[in-house]
Amino acid sequence: MSRIVAISNVAGGTGKTTSAHALAVACAEYGKRVLLLDLDVATALTFQLGLENERTTLAHYLQGAPLSESQILTVSERFDFIASDSRISSLIDIGTVKHFCETLPKDYDLILLDTPSTLDPRLLMAIESAEMVVIPISSSLHSIRGANQVRKLATKNSIFGIKIQINSDSNMWDETFEYLDASIPYSDLVDSSLMNSTSVITQNNRSEIAAAYREAAYSLLEKMELI
Ligand SMILES: Nc1ncnc2c1ncn2[C@@H]1O[C@H](COP(=O)(O)OP(=O)(O)OP(=O)(O)O)[C@@H](O)[C@H]1O
Numbered sequence: 149m150s151r152i153v154a155i156s157n158v159a160g161g162t163g164k165t166t167s168a169h170a171l172a173v174a175c176a177e178y179g180k181r182v183l184l185l186d187l188d189v190a191t192a193l194t195f196q197l198g199l200e201n202e203r204t205t206l207a208h209y210l211q212g213a214p215l216s217e218s219q220i221l222t223v224s225e226r227f228d229f230i231a232s233d234s235r236i237s238s239l240i241d242i243g244t245v246k247h248f249c250e251t252l253p254k255d256y257d258l259i260l261l262d263t264p265s266t267l268d269p270r271l272l273m274a275i276e277s278a279e280m281v282v283i284p285i286s287s288s289l290h291s292i293r294g295a296n297q298v299r300k301l302a303t304k305n306s307i308f309g310i311k312i313q314i315n316s317d318s319n320m321w322d323e324t325f326e327y328l329d330a331s332i333p334y335s336d337l338v339d340s341s342l343m344n345s346t347s348v349i350t351q352n353n354r355s356e357i358a359a360a361y362r363e364a365a366y367s368l369l370e371k372m373e374l375i
């Protein structure tokens with residue numbers, strides 16, 4: 149059965165989408181079969197991958213439209229993706245995502261879920277379906293507060309922070325969290341990768357941030373005993 153990990157922080161702009169995308173690429177590099185799902189109503193990940201105009205989206209499939217293997221996209225970065233759209237917001241059954249992941253027409257080692265920055269049903273569905281929640285955390289109080297809100301929701305999940313030096317080179321981390329064994333540096337490559345519809349790893353595969361995301365992915369796979 150596919151193992152599910154939600155990338156969540158209730159605070160906005162903490163590096164969830166950047167991390168979900170880079171972790172998917174890095175886990176695929178380690179030979180894992182990865183599916184990435186965009187559960188954010190803002191669909192930033194779908195936009196980032198240049199897949200905004202798909203006729204049938206995750207919203208349809210979650211509402212019961214049949215999904216065949218040929219409708220799942222394998223992107224050039226070697227992970228699978230199902231394009232999303234904002235209609236996902238109408239879903240309220242907490243078990244929907246879990247059921248969807250359990251009945252996919254393809255097998256995956258890992259399903260990564262990018263989640264919204266608000267306390268809405270998509271976040272709750274993601275946490276309900278995931279065994280692990282990875283929380284991108286910077287040293288800002290804003291991101292620590294959001295991380296703590298996730299921790300209160302994710303009572304049945306294992307939880308690991310991922311240290312992101314998003315807005316300063318401060319090295320102050322909330323030590324009440326356990327972290328993946330990596331620290332993601334600040335990098336201008338994040339913004340330039342957005343322009344090119346790639347992850348930061350593909351943007352510059354020998355960069356410091358690419359190496360850091362590979363370490364984070366390795367640590368994640370180790371914690372899940374998938375490597
Ligand atoms: N390592 C980094 N170095 C520099 N800037 C970064 C880094 N990670 C993220 N950012 C910046 O932060 C912005 C937000 O990142 P991202 O979209 O991944 O966060 P998010 O938590 O998914 O946001 P949202 O809450 O809107 O979904 C990016 O556009 C980028 O400008």
Ligand SMILES: [Mg+2]
Nearest residue numbers: 164165188192
């Ligand atoms: Mg996002």
